[in-house]
Amino acid sequence: MFHLSRTTKWALGLVAAAILTLMYAPLLLVMANSFNDAQISSWPIESFSLRWWERAIESQAILDALWVSVLTALGATAIALVLGSLAALALQRYSFFGKNAVNLLIILPIALPGIVTGVALNNTYKNILEPIGIHVGFFGLIVGHATFCVVMVFNNVQARLGRMNPRLEEASNDMGAGLWTTFRRVTFPGFRTAFAAGGLLAFALSFDEIVVSIFTAPPGVETLPLWMLNNMARPNQQSLLNVVATVIIIVSMVPVYLSQRLSRDVSAN
Amino acid sequence: MHDMRRPTAHRLSTALHARPRLRLYGLLSLPLLWMFGVYLVSLAMLLVTAFWTTDPFTSKVIPGFTTRNFENILTTSSYLNTAGRTVGIAFLVTLLCAVFALPLGIFMAKVASARWRNFLAMAITLPLWAGYLVKVFAMRISFGENGPVNWLLDPFGLSGPGYGLPAVVLTLTYLWFPFMALPVYTAIRQIPPNLFDAASDLGAGTWRVIRTVVLPLLMPAMIAGSVFTFSLSMGDFIGTQFVGAKVQMLGTVINQNVNLNPPLAAALSVIPIVAVGLYLFAVRRTGALKEL
Amino acid sequence: MHWRATSAAGVAAALMLAACGGDDGNGGDANGFMLDVPDIPAHGELGEAEGEVNIIAWPGFVEDGSNNPDADWVSEFTANTGCVVNRRIGETSDQMVTLMRSGDYDLVSASGDASLRLIAGGDVAPINLDLVPHFGDLVDGMKGQIYDHVNGEAYGVPIGRGANILQFNSDAVETPPNSWNVVWEPDSPYAGDIIAYDSPIYIADAAVYLMHHEPDLGITNPYALDSDQLDAAVELLKQQNSLVSEYWALYTNNVSSFQSGTSVVGTSWQVILNVLGDGYDGVLPVEGSTGWSDTWMIAAEPKNPNCAYMWLDWSTQPEINAAISQNFGMAPANALACEGSEENEAHCEIYHATDEDYYANVWFWTTPIEQCIDGRTDVRCTSYQEWTEAWASVKG
Numbered sequence A: 001m002f003h004l005s006r007t008t009k010w011a012l013g014l015v016a017a018a019i020l021t022l023m024y025a026p027l028l029l030v031m032a033n034s035f036n037d038a039q040i041s042s043w044p045i046e047s048f049s050l051r052w053w054e055r056a057i058e059s060q061a062i063l064d065a066l067w068v069s070v071l072t073a074l075g076a077t078a079i080a081l082v083l084g085s086l087a088a089l090a091l092q093r094y095s096f097f098g099k100n101a102v103n104l105l106i107i108l109p110i111a112l113p114g115i116v117t118g119v120a121l122n123n124t125y126k127n128i129l130e131p132i133g134i135h136v137g138f139f140g141l142i143v144g145h146a147t148f149c150v151v152m153v154f155n156n157v158q159a160r161l162g163r164m165n166p167r168l169e170e171a172s173n174d175m176g177a178g179l180w181t182t183f184r185r186v187t188f189p190g191f192r193t194a195f196a197a198g199g200l201l202a203f204a205l206s207f208d209e210i211v212v213s214i215f216t217a218p219p220g221v222e223t224l225p226l227w228m229l230n231n232m233a234r235p236n237q238q239s240l241l242n243v244v245a246t247v248i249i250i251v252s253m254v255p256v257y258l259s260q261r262l263s264r265d266v267s268a269n
Numbered sequence B: 001m002h003d004m005r006r007p008t009a010h011r012l013s014t015a016l017h018a019r020p021r022l023r024l025y026g027l028l029s030l031p032l033l034w035m036f037g038v039y040l041v042s043l044a045m046l047l048v049t050a051f052w053t054t055d056p057f058t059s060k061v062i063p064g065f066t067t068r069n070f071e072n073i074l075t076t077s078s079y080l081n082t083a084g085r086t087v088g089i090a091f092l093v094t095l096l097c098a099v100f101a102l103p104l105g106i107f108m109a110k111v112a113s114a115r116w117r118n119f120l121a122m123a124i125t126l127p128l129w130a131g132y133l134v135k136v137f138a139m140r141i142s143f144g145e146n147g148p149v150n151w152l153l154d155p156f157g158l159s160g161p162g163y164g165l166p167a168v169v170l171t172l173t174y175l176w177f178p179f180m181a182l183p184v185y186t187a188i189r190q191i192p193p194n195l196f197d198a199a200s201d202l203g204a205g206t207w208r209v210i211r212t213v214v215l216p217l218l219m220p221a222m223i224a225g226s227v228f229t230f231s232l233s234m235g236d237f238i239g240t241q242f243v244g245a246k247v248q249m250l251g252t253v254i255n256q257n258v259n260l261n262p263p264l265a266a267a268l269s270v271i272p273i274v275a276v277g278l279y280l281f282a283v284r285r286t287g288a289l290k291e292l
Numbered sequence C: 001m002h003w004r005a006t007s008a009a010g011v012a013a014a015l016m017l018a019a020c021g022g023d024d025g026n027g028g029d030a031n032g033f034m035l036d037v038p039d040i041p042a043h044g045e046l047g048e049a050e051g052e053v054n055i056i057a058w059p060g061f062v063e064d065g066s067n068n069p070d071a072d073w074v075s076e077f078t079a080n081t082g083c084v085v086n087r088r089i090g091e092t093s094d095q096m097v098t099l100m101r102s103g104d105y106d107l108v109s110a111s112g113d114a115s116l117r118l119i120a121g122g123d124v125a126p127i128n129l130d131l132v133p134h135f136g137d138l139v140d141g142m143k144g145q146i147y148d149h150v151n152g153e154a155y156g157v158p159i160g161r162g163a164n165i166l167q168f169n170s171d172a173v174e175t176p177p178n179s180w181n182v183v184w185e186p187d188s189p190y191a192g193d194i195i196a197y198d199s200p201i202y203i204a205d206a207a208v209y210l211m212h213h214e215p216d217l218g219i220t221n222p223y224a225l226d227s228d229q230l231d232a233a234v235e236l237l238k239q240q241n242s243l244v245s246e247y248w249a250l251y252t253n254n255v256s257s258f259q260s261g262t263s264v265v266g267t268s269w270q271v272i273l274n275v276l277g278d279g280y281d282g283v284l285p286v287e288g289s290t291g292w293s294d295t296w297m298i299a300a301e302p303k304n305p306n307c308a309y310m311w312l313d314w315s316t317q318p319e320i321n322a323a324i325s326q327n328f329g330m331a332p333a334n335a336l337a338c339e340g341s342e343e344n345e346a347h348c349e350i351y352h353a354t355d356e357d358y359y360a361n362v363w364f365w366t367t368p369i370e371q372c373i374d375g376r377t378d379v380r381c382t383s384y385q386e387w388t389e390a391w392a393s394v395k396g
Helices: A006-033 A051-058 A060-093 A099-111 A114-132 A138-163 A166-174 A179-207 A211-216 A224-233 A239-251 A253-268 B007-018 B020-049 B068-075 B077-111 B114-129 B132-143 B148-156 B165-190 B193-201 B206-234 B238-243 B250-257 B262-284 C003-021 C075-081 C093-101 C112-120 C133-137 C200-213 C227-241 C251-259 C270-276 C305-316 C318-328 C342-350 C356-360 C384-395
Strands: C052-057 C084-089 C107-111 C157-169 C194-197 C244-248 C265-269 C280-283 C289-299 C362-364
Touching: A006 A239, A006 B077, A006 B114, A006 B132, A006 B165, A051 A239, A060 A099, A060 A138, A060 A179, A060 A224, A060 B020, A099 A138, A099 B020, A099 B206, A099 B262, A114 A138, A114 A211, A114 B020, A114 B250, A114 B262, A138 A179, A138 A211, A138 B020, A166 A179, A179 A253, A179 B114, A211 A224, A224 A239, A224 B132, A224 C251, A239 A253, A239 B114, A239 B132, A253 B114, B020 B262, B068 B077, B068 B262, B077 B114, B077 B165, B077 B206, B077 B250, B077 B262, B077 C384, B114 B165, B132 B148, B132 B165, B132 B238, B132 C251, B165 B206, B165 B238, B193 B206, B206 B262, B238 B250, B250 B262, B250 C384, C052 C093, C052 C305, C075 C084, C075 C305, C093 C107, C093 C112, C107 C112, C107 C305, C112 C289, C133 C305, C157 C270, C157 C305, C157 C318, C157 C356, C157 C362, C194 C200, C194 C251, C200 C227, C200 C289, C200 C384, C227 C384, C244 C251, C251 C265, C251 C270, C265 C270, C270 C280, C289 C305, C305 C318, C318 C342, C356 C362
Parallel strands: C052 C084, C052 C107, C194 C244, C194 C265, C289 C362
Antiparallel strands: C107 C289, C157 C265, C157 C280, C157 C289
8 A cells, every 4th residue: 555654644634625725715705795785795794684695586687697507508518418429439439540630629619718719709600600691699609608518528428438348339239239229228328427427517617608608699698607797897786696606606516416426436337 | 139120220220330431420520510610610710800900990890811910919019928928827827726736636536535535526626616707706805905815814924915916826726726636636546556555665755656656647637637727727818807906818908809809809819729729739749638 | 178068069060071071981081070971861750669679788777677676667668668678788898889780789878989980880870869859858968979979960869977086095095186196196105006997998098187287298189199199198007007006897896996905096987986985085186087978879770770769768768867877877868867856866966967067077988080089180190999009018
């Protein structure tokens, strides 16, 4: 066994504790500020109240924005699941000329800064598609999100496929199973958990995305992050953001727990 | 198993089975069509726009061909400084993320109990979901003159960095840290324990084991994480708006020009494209991109 | 005296002459001020409501109660006219211009730094004032401005205005300043604690200061700077850069900068000062200041012109104009919005709504263009693009 001295273990533990404290202190600040009576988050908090929680519960705008965000994330995730898995199967199971280029192409949307992706898509929608009569509308936002979500599914599935035994598929084929049957009975069950974990990550990425959304959201469509930004610009009620964030932080424990379970299954296999 | 009810599907399946190339094209066609049709075409168009001009009055784009936008960038010291500063920030953020991720990863993978390990893995993922803007604003409050950072440091006679370059670096590090911490942790877990044992049996000290055995094995994971931390930092303009005080980043300038002077914004966008491109090219040979 | 009060008529006449005189479209004619404006007809008469209207607006201008149950002047409009309002929040003037060009919108709440661009770009149409009966109640100071009134035709229906004031922390700044010198001069006692606005249009603030303190530069309008004058303003801004604690663009950041003690003095808006409350104060310094004024503009080819005109008149009536301006925090355009209730009167008092002497000292944001809008014809003035590049160099 790898022997870390007691001191080293303690030192590592302290560093880890410090890092986690630093990670969570700002989140606690946000949560505490959701009970701040003031219009704008502050420190120290001078008087506490529940008024922003009451306002948030009544707010139709928050629900609308939440709905838009969920729809966008679902759409983007669905596309990403299909495209990401197809690409992962192709790259993991075949070798061909230009494989590295394809790999790079899939990574590119996440590797290039969001502002580049956003500006590029915005430019295409406005200067190429609209003049020929194609109005992408809400779909444009989903397309933008899907493009950088593909890589999340692709990575997870590809990594999983790499650890799977390809002989299983060969055996299935040898025993006369069709391609589709093999995929359905052997291949897919093998990477199912990675598929789901990738989907969850893609959903999270889309749900919190703001830069690409700024440039691709059509009239009247406000995702939750866009709603937040708009309330930062003219915050008669910036404190509402803290309430929304607090709820998101608490609710997101569910998908985080799920994806944790899923990836644990993967490493256990 | 043969599916006799669907002879066409079966025939297709057999045909595909006999022709792996066809299968490959089938798999690749949809993703490639998307990436080319949606993304590369858009990027290419953006590059074309960089050679256009803008009517100074109406800010309408006028197609044509001029290298003026690029000459402008290359001869204006403020753009060059901003580009250099942005790349520097991106490197620093990446470095800090890696420095923090390593001890945390070792602790999680090699010291913590299984129960704690899973808990910690969730704990570093959760902030990713908490909302970018909210985290940025929390950092803004933290670094304020009378904010919590100074409040904590004051008893020790210290004061925090306030708004500015250090705050930008720390904020971006905070935002992108999970993207580095997760792959590093996963990679440390995948290092076979007997490798550690062998090294320590041979008498290597803890730090030496980390330096000579762990770090090289972690490089691909770190590089994979760094692609996120580096490129996300390269494009950020909202973080610096909140904690940057006077710091101008490339994203700031691109954003300022995106509606007013799209060709200049497009030309400026080439800088992060080139920077990230060079970075990807440099790390590709390490095989790290497969770990992303 | 403000140029607008004295020479607005002259400029308007020049514009009219130019419009009749030629159509060669290159601008900058040596004979005078000339704006080549595409000939777009105003809407003829009010017809059936189309059932919807698409509006780009600043946050707080178009509220249906969903964000704040107390702010709702859309629901009643929809109930009365059958026009459903689709709102898109604009974050910056530049973005609003771009969005307007997408053709998806019928109306925009344009600030002065967007309106000239929209008019010259042929993106907005003149307004048929007969269809906006409440236009007559608007305060004089907001009608007929160069940035929304070209060639004798109105392109905008005013909504409200505000000045960029000098805000300070009363504890830290003991003697209330009456000059902008506390934010510009290196010997300012508040060096290091000064907040400045983060936008190329802030160059005009430097120009206003230079106008009074460096008369030799010959600046007569902060939005008409030749390249020497622009250089001088940029020099001043670079000098200020070392005194500045931070630049603000988002209103939230201004508030938190003062609350956290990061800044103690600097440019701000009345509405921000109101949020800060006790312990903070603001003045309009002797040099005067810049400011902003917003108007509704209608698209050149609106999909829903009738609903758009219905909105124009609806939002201009005193009660609604009062609601918008109080929700946003600005001086209402409709003089009658200052009457009827103590709340209305108090609001107009704070924002100097009907105080034309106050606003005579305020230079409302106007897009800088190559033609000098101060009437000079012997030089080329600097455009907003040049300002934007200059601004990038100020922040380095």
